[in-house]
Structures are given as C-alpha cells and as structure tokens.
Amino acid sequence: MADVKIEPMNRxxxxxxxxxxxxxxxxxxxxxSPTPPVGPGQALVRSIYLSLDPANRGWINDVPTYxxxxxxxxxxxxxxxxxxxxxxxxxxxxxxxxxxDGGWQDYAIHGPDSAIYKLPPGxxxxxxxxxxxxxxxxxxxGLLDIGEPKAxxxxxxSAAAGAVGSIVGQIAKIKGCHVVGVAGxxxxxxxxxxxxxxxxxxxxxTENVMKALGQHCPDGIDVYFDNVGxxxxxxxxxxxxxxxxMVCCGVVSQYDTATPAPGPHGLPGLLVVRRLRMEGxxxxxxxxxRDQADRDLAGWVADGRLKYKVDIIDGLENAxxxxxxxxxxxxxxxxxxxVSGETV
Amino acid sequence: MADVKIEPMNRxxxxxxxxxxxxxxxxxxxxxSPTPPVGPGQALVRSIYLSLDPANRGWINDVPTYxxxxxxxxxxxxxxxxxxxxxxxxxxxxxxxxxxDGGWQDYAIHGPDSAIYKLPPGxxxxxxxxxxxxxxxxxxxGLLDIGEPKAxxxxxxSAAAGAVGSIVGQIAKIKGCHVVGVAGxxxxxxxxxxxxxxxxxxxxxTENVMKALGQHCPDGIDVYFDNVGxxxxxxxxxxxxxxxxMVCCGVVSQYDTATPAPGPHGLPGLLVVRRLRMEGxxxxxxxxxRDQADRDLAGWVADGRLKYKVDIIDGLENAxxxxxxxxxxxxxxxxxxxVSGETV
Numbered sequence: 226m227a228d229v230k231i232e233p234m235n236r237x238x239x240x241x242x243x244x245x246x247x248x249x250x251x252x253x254x255x256x257x258s259p260t261p262p263v264g265p266g267q268a269l270v271r272s273i274y275l276s277l278d279p280a281n282r283g284w285i286n287d288v289p290t291y292x293x294x295x296x297x298x299x300x301x302x303x304x305x306x307x308x309x310x311x312x313x314x315x316x317x318x319x320x321x322x323x324x325x326d327g328g329w330q331d332y333a334i335h336g337p338d339s340a341i342y343k344l345p346p347g348x349x350x351x352x353x354x355x356x357x358x359x360x361x362x363x364x365x366x367g368l369l370d371i372g373e374p375k376a377x378x379x380x381x382x383s384a385a386a387g388a389v390g391s392i393v394g395q396i397a398k399i400k401g402c403h404v405v406g407v408a409g410x411x412x413x414x415x416x417x418x419x420x421x422x423x424x425x426x427x428x429x430x431t432e433n434v435m436k437a438l439g440q441h442c443p444d445g446i447d448v449y450f451d452n453v454g455x456x457x458x459x460x461x462x463x464x465x466x467x468x469x470x471m472v473c474c475g476v477v478s479q480y481d482t483a484t485p486a487p488g489p490h491g492l493p494g495l496l497v498v499r500r501l502r503m504e505g506x507x508x509x510x511x512x513x514x515r516d517q518a519d520r521d522l523a524g525w526v527a528d529g530r531l532k533y534k535v536d537i538i539d540g541l542e543n544a545x546x547x548x549x550x551x552x553x554x555x556x557x558x559x560x561x562x563x564v565s566g567e568t569v
Numbered sequence: 570m571a572d573v574k575i576e577p578m579n580r581x582x583x584x585x586x587x588x589x590x591x592x593x594x595x596x597x598x599x600x601x602s603p604t605p606p607v608g609p610g611q612a613l614v615r616s617i618y619l620s621l622d623p624a625n626r627g628w629i630n631d632v633p634t635y636x637x638x639x640x641x642x643x644x645x646x647x648x649x650x651x652x653x654x655x656x657x658x659x660x661x662x663x664x665x666x667x668x669x670d671g672g673w674q675d676y677a678i679h680g681p682d683s684a685i686y687k688l689p690p691g692x693x694x695x696x697x698x699x700x701x702x703x704x705x706x707x708x709x710x711g712l713l714d715i716g717e718p719k720a721x722x723x724x725x726x727s728a729a730a731g732a733v734g735s736i737v738g739q740i741a742k743i744k745g746c747h748v749v750g751v752a753g754x755x756x757x758x759x760x761x762x763x764x765x766x767x768x769x770x771x772x773x774x775t776e777n778v779m780k781a782l783g784q785h786c787p788d789g790i791d792v793y794f795d796n797v798g799x800x801x802x803x804x805x806x807x808x809x810x811x812x813x814x815m816v817c818c819g820v821v822s823q824y825d826t827a828t829p830a831p832g833p834h835g836l837p838g839l840l841v842v843r844r845l846r847m848e849g850x851x852x853x854x855x856x857x858x859r860d861q862a863d864r865d866l867a868g869w870v871a872d873g874r875l876k877y878k879v880d881i882i883d884g885l886e887n888a889x890x891x892x893x894x895x896x897x898x899x900x901x902x903x904x905x906x907x908v909s910g911e912t913v
Contacts, residue, residue: 283842290842454837473837488832493798493817496849498627498634503847505840 229310229319231269235260237300237330238544243287246483248552250545252285253301253329266337268312272327272564274354275541276304277548278388279452282480291507301329301544304359305564306350317341322348324358329544331564350567355559356392356533357522363474363508364392365518369400370511371472371504372448376401379442381461384452384477385426386413388559393450394423395531402448405441407434407457409554416557421532434460445469453478459489465501473505481552534558573654573663575613579604581644581674582888587631590827592896594889596629597645597673610681612656616671616908618698619885620648621892622732623796626824635851645673645888648703649908650694661685666692668702673888675908699903700736700877701866707818707852708736709862713744714855715816715848716792720745723786725805728796728821729770730757732903737794738767739875746792749785751778751801753898760901765876778804789813797822803833809845817849825896878902 234257241254263269283290284302295302305327309317314337317323325341327333335341344353355361367389374380380397384390385406394417397404405425406417414426425441427434438446438460445466451458455478458471465471479485495501511518525531536556538547541564551560578601585598607613627634628646639646649671653661658681661667669685671677679685688697699705711733718724724741728734729750738761741748749769750761758770769785771778782790782804789810795802799822802815809815823829839845855862869875880900882891885908895904 283838291844451837458837471837473840475841476838479838485834485838487834488836490829490831492832492836493795493802493815493847493849494627494820494823494829496817496847497819497851498849500635500849500851500854502849503837503840505837505842505844505846507841507844510844 231260231271231310232331233260234258235330235332236541237328238541239298239300240285240295242297243285244282244481247481248282248545248549250549253545255542260332261334263311263313263334264336265313268309268314268317268335270305270307270323270325270327270333270335270341271310272305272307272331272333272541273567274306274350274537275327275329275544275562275564276354276359277544277551277560277562278304279475279477279480279552281548282552291509302326303329303544305333306344306354306358307333317343322346322350324353329541331541351535351537352526352533354561355388355535356526356531357519359508360388360559361392361522361533362511362515362518364389364396365522366508366511366514367472367474367506368393368396368448368450371506372450372470374400374402374448377403378447379403379405379444379466380448380450381405381407381438381442381446381464382450382452383407383429383457383461384475384554385417385423386557387452388556389474390450390452391417391421391558392531392533395421396525397448398422399525399530403442403444405438407453413557416534429457435463438464448472450474451476455479455486459491462489462491462495462501465495465499467499469499469501471501471503473503477552536560537563539563575604575615575654576675577604578602579674579676580885581672582885583642583644584629584639586641587629588626588825591825592626592889592893594893597889599886604676605678607655607657607678608680609657612653612658612661612679614649614651614667614669614671614677614679614685615654616649616651616675616677616885617910618650618694618881619671619673619888619906619908620698620703621888621895621904621906622648623819623821623824623896625892626896635853646670647673647888649677650688650698650702651677661687666690666694668697673885675885695879695881696870696877698905699732699879700870700875701863703852704732704903705736705866705877706855706859706862708733708740709866710852710855710858711816711818711850712737712740712792712794715850716794716814718744718746718792721747722791723747723749723788723810724792724794725749725751725782725786725790725808726794726796727751727773727801727805728819728898729761729767730901731796732900733818734794734796735761735765735902736875736877739765740869741792742766743869743874747786747788749782751797757901760878773801779807782808792816794818795820799823799830803835806833806835806839806845809839809843811843813843813845815845815847817847821896880904881907883907
C-alpha cells in the first residue's frame with residue numbers, strides 16, 4: 226500500500242457567502258488547489274463518501290451551534306468516510322479506513338488533534354455511513370437514552386423516512402412500542418409502514434396532523450422523536466401523555482430560513498401540567514459508549530430486524546444541489562455523496 | 570373536643586364566569602348557603618388558612634391542567650389548612666389539623682376519596698402553609714430532583730421574591746451554588762440579596778435582563794428555575810450552558826391573559842445544540858417522598874439557613890382581590906388568607 230496515487234489537485238467546495246434565507250448553490254464556490262503536503266504528525270485522507278445532513282445547514286450561519294460556524298472561504302464541513310493515502314501519524318497507516326470531519330473536498334489533512342475514528346479493514350462503508358454510523362448512533366442514543374421508551378408505549382417520529390427517523394421507528398418496534406411516523410409523501414408513508422414495519426404513517430403535507438395523531442395514537446404519545454420542530458412539534462406537544470419525553474434531535478423545518486418561527490404555543494405551560502421532558506442531545510457526547518450501540522445495531526441488521534435505505538449521489542460536484550434537495554425532503558433514507566471509489 | 574360550634578351558614582366564593590383575559594373580582598360570586606350535613610364516611614373541615622397560588626388562575630380556564638377546570642357555579646378550588654369539626658371517618662377525629670383542597674369557603678366536606686393529609690397536633694400552621702408545605706416542597710423537589718444543581722454551578726430563579734422562588738434560591742445557596750434571582754421591584758431585589766443571601770438580583774422591570782444575566786452569571790446558567798415563562802425564560806434560554814437544566818414550575822407571565830405568547834424563540838434548536846433539558850413537574854407527584862423533604866426543610870429552618878416571609882390577608886371576602894394582586898406581583902413571600910382563627 227506504500228505507493229498510492231495522490232492527485233496533484235484537491236477539488237473543494239468552500240463557503241462563498243452566508244445564505245440569506247434558503248440555501249442556494251451559489252453560496253458555495255468550487256475551488257481547485259494543490260493537494261496539501263503532509264506535515265509531521267499529520268495524515269492525508271482521501272474522501273470516499275461524504276455525508277449530507279440537515280445539520281450542515283446550521284453550520285454555515287453566523288452563529289455557533291455545537292461547533293463554530295464554517296468560515297467564509299473555508300472548505301464546507303462534512304462528515305466523511307475515507308482512506309489514508311499518506312501518513313506521518315503513528316496511529317494511522319496508508320490504506321486505513323477512517324471516518325471524521327473531512328469536509329467537502331477530495332483530500333483532507335488530519336493532524337494529531339483531529340477527531341478521527343479508524344474503521345475495521347474491509348468494513349461495509351455504506352452501512353457505516355448510515356445505519357452503523359453517526360446516523361444509526363443518533364437514532365439509537367436519542368431514542369433509548371433520552372426517549373426511554375417502554376414496551377407498549379406510543380412513539381411518534383418525524384422525518385420518519387429520513388436517515389435517522391427510519392431507524393428510530395424500527396428500534397422502537399424492536400422495543401415493543403406502537404410506532405407512528407410522519408413524512409412528506411405518500412410513497413415515504415407507504416415505505417415506512419410496508420417495508421419498515423411502522424404501525425401507522427401520517428403525510429403532514431396532505432393530512433391534518435393533529436387529527437391524524439388523535440386517530441393513530443389513540444392512547445396519546447409517550448415519546449416524540451423530533452427531527453423537524455415547527456408545526457409537527459406543535460401538534461405532537463398537544464398530544465403528549467403525562468410524563469412524556471420529547472427527544473430534540475433536529476429542527477429541519479427551521480434550518481433553511483432567515484426567519485425561524487417562535488417556539489410552539491403551550492410552552493412551557495404544557496411541560497408543567499403534563500410533567501413533560503424536552504431534551505436535546507448530540508451524538509458525539511456518546512462516543513465513549515459506541516461499542517455497546519454498535520453491537521446492538523449490527524445485531525439487528527444481521528438478523529433482519531433493522532433495514533436501511535441509502536440515497537447515493539455520485540460526484541463531489543453535486544454536493545450543494547444534493548444538500549438543498551435534502552433540506553426540501555427529496556431523499557428517502559440516508560443521502561450521501563460518492564466522492565471517489567471505495568479503495569485505493 | 571366533641572362539642573364544636575359549627576356555623577349554620579357556609580360562606581363561599583363560587584366561579585361566576587370564566588375570565589376573559591385578566592382576572593376580575595366579578596369573575597367570582599359570594600354565596601352563603603347552609604353548612605352541609607356530614608354523611609357516612611365524610612368529615613367536615615373548617616378552613617383556617619387558604620393558600621393563594623398563581624396556578625389557581627389556570628384552574629378556571631375552560632381547559633384541563635393537571636386537574637379538571639373548576640366548574641361554573643362551583644366553589645373556587647384552593648389549598649387549605651383547616652381543622653376537623655365533625656367526622657364520620659375512622660381516620661379523622663374532631664380537632665385534627667389537616668391540609669388538602671378545601672376551596673374558597675368556610676367549610677368543606679371530605680369524603681373517603683378526598684386527598685387530605687393530617688398534620689401533627691400543635692403544628693406551626695403558617696410554616697406549614699409556606700416553607701414546610703406545598704410551597705417549600707415545590708421548591709425542594711423542583712430544584713433538587715429536576716434541576717440537579719451541583720456545588721459551584723450557577724442557578725437562576727425567576728419570581729425570586731415569591732413564595733417558591735425565595736426558597737429555591739436559598740436551597741441553591743445551601744447546595745453551594747452561585748444564585749441569581751429575578752424580581753419585579755428594587756425592594757424585592759434588595760430583600761433576596763440582603764436577607765436571603767442570593768448573590769445577585771435583577772429587576773426585570775427596570776433592567777435589560779439579557780445584559781444583566783451576562784453580568785451576573787459570568788459563567789453562564791446551569792440551572793434555571795422558571796416560575797414565569799415569557800421574556801425572562803427567553804433571556805435565560807440564550808444564556809444556558811451546555812448540559813443545562815430548565816425547571817418548568819410555573820408560567821405566571823402567561824396565566825392571566827386570553828392571548829398567551831408563543832413559546833420562546835430558539836426552541837427546540839437551542840435544546841439540541843446545547844444539550845439542554847427542559848422539564849415540568851407537579852409537587853403532588855412527590856407525595857410518597859414527603860418525609861425526606863420535610864426533614865431537610867425543617868432542619869434548614871431550625872438552623873437559620875432557610876428563611877421565609879408570609880403575607881397574610883385577613884378574611885375570606887378578600888380572596889379574589891388578593892389573588893388578582895398576587896398575579897400582578899404584589900406579594901413578597903407566601904400569600905394566604907386567614908379564613909378563621911387557628912383553633913376551635
């Protein structure tokens with residue numbers, strides 16, 4: 226593996242300007258610059274798959290989230306699975322498969338402080354990018370550690386045909402819950418019920434969500450896994466049972482706008498009278514417990530109880546368009562960019 | 570104690586109409602009707618102290634809270650400490666001191682299903698109505714069980730000169746926290762700092778709360794004990810530290826209006842990026858753990874670390890006016906009505 230071809234030029238998307246409202250392709254610029262040399266203590270990683278996530282949109286506003294905003298002129302940040310193509314790091318050898326924040330580019334330098342996670346040789350990279358990676362872990366920890374569902378309880382999931390939501394619902398079924406999903410097309414609704422085993426689905430674009438919740442959650446909602454905020458959160462809040470838990474995972478209805486809506490009506494009053502808990506989390510906080518989650522997720526995939534769908538788009542050049550589409554709900558399952566072939 | 574004088578007539582305030590916006594005295598009607606006879610399995614309790622609480626306002630809207638709404642023409646509900654004056658219940662004897670929902674009236678019937686709690690003979694009823702009763706228990710469980718403050722953390726309390734808030738802040742000090750209170754007059758602010766030992770106070774009517782929080786909570790806020798909702802909650806939310814807890818106890822800024830404000834901006838997004846927990850509770854849920862709380866509260870009062878102030882208004886006839894005043898922040902410490910003398 227010592228002789229790996231490294232392209233002389235590194236293709237990148239950098240942040241050209243901060244979006245004014247909805248994200249536009251022109252908010253990014255395509256740049257080609259010499260592939261950086263590998264300094265002491267550094268490794269060079271070639272991107273194979275680039276993850277697209279609704280949270281990406283939050284990283285480019287001019288306010289810190291759980292990370293500092295991407296700077297103007299800097300490569301767009303993004304979660305990447307790639308392969309080490311040159312290394313001056315003791316812990317990484319050429320050929321190693323790794324995941325970490327590689328950004329929207331062909332090659333990324335990872336110094337000693339870069340949070341990077343080594344994958345086993347021959348790993349299934351597509352599964353690692355979806356059900357067994359950050360996506361699956363987000364579903365796993367959010368549902369089980371924050372939501373604490375008990376068998377027989379009702380679990381509602383929004384963006385239920387999305388990468389995280391589709392896994393949340395299936396884990397809730399494995400745990401013996403009544404599971405209802407909210408999605409934006411009839412096809413998505415059919416998929417989560419027919420293929421994934423959700424009990425019921427609600428198309429929020431064509432149905433009255435409050436009314437549909439009354440019908441499909443006859444015993445109320447015990448756990449709401451919220452990927453969207455906005456109107457679905459509002460409706461769910463009014464249907465929560467006493468002692469219910471609302472897992473705040475994402476706010477996709479609010480990311481792509483310059484004028485986010487105020488919080489839902491009934492807050493915080495309903496939290497008091499119904500003793501509700503509303504709690505946010507970030508999957509990175511569970512890094513030290515990854516093995517446990519990974520064993521469960523791999524086991525459920527192996528025995529066929531946990532299915533996943535991926536939506537792979539070829540070519541780094543398509544990243545801006547693909548992210549915009551994701552924010553508009555184009556995808557079913559986990560959307561990612563294939564930046565290059567899987568092996569050197 | 571067998572021969573106790575029972576007045577032939579029972580004076581009551583009944584709910585005359587549901588408030589349209591801010592509560593008016595005319596929303597209640599004064600009624601005098603024969604004191605009810607005591608049936609099998611029932612006891613008759615004469616009211617001594619009637620508690621006035623912001624939550625009372627929520628009970629008379631036409632929507633259930635943690636209890637059904639008070640019906641039109643029914644006696645207004647209210648927490649009462651009283652004395653048994655006639656009993657056909659095995660567990661209650663004439664002369665017993667009790668607390669429970671007695672309502673705005675001289676005499677209440679308590680059947681076998683009525684949640685009533687017997688107090689020790691010779692109990693300090695004023696302390697029991699405030700620091701050692703529902704008020705103190707609300708502060709205790711909300712702060713310690715939901716807020717989980719650790720020594721060295723910053724705790725913010727709103728309605729800090731109120732019955733609950735004034736106790737929350739003192740318990741937080743006992744637990745070694747940096748404690749900041751928000752109140753509505755300079756006198757209240759001075760009282761909580763000079764007398765109760767809060768570290769800092771903010772007058773939300775004359776100061777910019779966001780700016781004052783930056784100044785008085787230099788390390789951010791770890792626990793926010795929210796009695797008010799609205800603008801103070803909004804400001805606190807933006808100052809919360811990663812992993813912070815927001816204890817939702819009440820929403821006094823929103824009770825007395827027909828047009829409650831929407832929830833704060835930044836929800837649920839900020840809960841996600843800062844991993845915040847926002848959780849409501851009702852003190853009744855802790856009934857089975859009362860002894861533990863009572864031991865702590867009594868100990869702190871006895872050793873002088875926990876002070877309390879009461880605001881006693883004489884005469885049942887003043888209840889509507891006193892509740893309206895409470896909702897407008899007139900009181901410092903625990904407001905209650907003295908309905909009759911302490912002993913039969």
